[in-house]
Amino acid sequence: MSRIGNKIIVLPASVSVSVAEDNVVSVKGPKGTLHQAVDSDISVEVEGSELRVSRPTEQKRHKALHGLYRSLINNMVIGVDAGYKKELEIIGVGYKASAANNVLELQLGYSHNIFMAIPEEIKLTTTSEKGQNPKVILEGIDKELIGSVAAKIKSLRKVEPYKGKGIRFVGEVVRRKAGKSASKK
DSSP: OOHHHHSOEEOOTTOEEEEOTTSEEEEEETTEEEEEEOOTTSEEEEETTEEEEEOSSOOHHHHHHHHHHHHHHHHHHHHHHTOEEEEEEEESTTOEEEEETTEEEEEOSSSSOEEEEOOTTSEEEEEOOTTSOOEEEEEESOHHHHHHHHHHHHHTSOOOTTTOOEEEETTOOOOOOOOOOOOOO
16 A cells, blocks of 8 residues: 555645646646646546545556655645755865856866756756855756756766765765875885
8 A cells, every 4th residue: 555645635725736637637836837647547636625646456556656646746736835946065176156047157177167058947046155165056846857957967076075076965965985095114
């Protein structure tokens, strides 16, 4: 039995959910609208301010889809109501970040600057305060899109374990390795 799939999603007052005949769930809230196509075997019912996801049988496939679609719809409800935010920190001497017109420009120690176009659904801001590491802040309503863009930015300069230089999430703990010790004579 799917513990996650059986949980009821409580809808905030500012969020409305509709299910189309072709099993497409639309969630509308103060921050925007999101759509998700749901497998035809899984049924989604809206009763007042509660949303319930159910499956027809106890097959392994149905159990997996049950929990998956419940989580996806819950993430959509949270996204259109409160939104999501990811903060990335750039650590390294001479590493910089700047943003203009949803284009992120990164200086990460390579011979050329890296320009990355960010989707329009995501609000991009960068901060560079004296004495602090530069930060890239991504905000939006689609959790999956923000996560994939953050992972792409992070992959441009992975954190190395000796000095800790690279791009990481704010608050992420990186295990450090000891360097070479001096040779003994």
